[in-house]
Structure formats: structure tokens, C-alpha cells
Amino acid sequence: MTQLFIDRQAFAFNQSVQTWADLLTQLDRDMDARGRLLTEVQFDGVDDPTFRDTGALRRALSGVVRIDAATATPHDLLRDCLLEAAGTVAALRDESTLVAERFRTVDPGDAHARLGHLAGELAQLVVLVHTLQGPLAVDLARRDDGAPAADTDLARFAGVVDALVAAQGGGDHHTVADILEYDLMPFLGAWQTRFERLAG
Helix, strand or coil, X not given: CCEEXXXXXECCCCCCCCEHHHHHHHHHHHHHHCCCEEEEEEECCEECCCCCCHHHHCCEHHHCCEEEEEEECHHHHHHHHHHHHHHHHHHHHHHHHHHHHHHCCCCCCXXXXXXXXXXXXXXXXXXXXXXXXXXXXXXXXXXXXXXCCHHHHHHHHHHHHHHHHHHHHCCCHHHHHHHHHHHHHHHHHHHHXXXXXXXX
């Protein structure tokens, strides 16, 4: 018989269910009624971050002795997401500083590769912003400091990226460094502040 613990408390469930998919459906319904969401799951002491994926859903409960699950309120989950995003943006600012310094040297070395990696991370930031505004319906346009709203910021960001690409393509390393320092870093700083304020 499978034992189930939710937030470290024993939790009774219908033992006739055969798969994790069946149990998860029941748990989602029960947690929704309590205003909570299932956020983490361990099967026999092993974390499974893919517990909602198709492969995990097919898991037969007959082979599982113990399931430990953790829950959070939607508000707590969103706050954690926003704080993680703020931390990610802070790291991107640090990387931007380093890349700018590399481009200002006589031999930029790995600056081009670092800039490519930075560009990929920035693309993920834009995806996150669209996810927050879309499926999660977070109001990123709300500003009380007179700064531009999210959509305006992203439009300006597209211009910064175009300028970076043009400067790098033209081999103008000093301009790349200036754009990183004087355009990109303030943009990232504004987003870090915004995420932290929304998480408040």
C-alpha cells in the first residue's frame, strides 16, 4: 500500500487508483479546494521535477511505497517565481559588466562567445515576461515611479539588441561595451527592481 504525505502530514486517498495520473487528478482537485497547488513531489525519497510530464503520469503506484508532496498558495508560488527572476536578472547584470570589460581590452578573447550566451539568457527573460503577462496575468504595466511600462521597455530592449548586433558585426568593440554598460545594464536594473517590487 502506498503512503502519501503532503506538507509532511499523512494524507488519505483512494487506494483503488492505479497510476500517478489518477492520484494527481484527485490531489489537484483536493488542493484546489484548499486554495493550494502541488509544487514538489518525491517518489520513495527521489525528487521528480517532471511529475506532471507524460512519462511520470504513467507511473504505476503498485511499485511506489511512499510519496511526499509539497504545496504552496498561488501567491507564494508567484512570489518565488518573481524573486527567482530578480536573481536571474542580477546575474545577467554582473555578466554584462564582465562582457563589457572584456570588449574594452586589446584582445576581447571570449567576449564574443560570452555575448552570445548573454543574448540567449536575455531571450529567456523576454519569454518569462510574456509568460507573466499572459498565462499568469501579472500586471507588469503597473508603475508608480514614472518609469516606462513593460511593453515599452521591451520595445526599447529590441532596439538595444539591434544596436548590439550591428556594433558586434562591424567589429566596433568599444560601442558594444558602451551599449552593454549604458543601455543594457540600466534596462536589467529596472527589471530587477520591478520583479522585486511585484514580489514584495
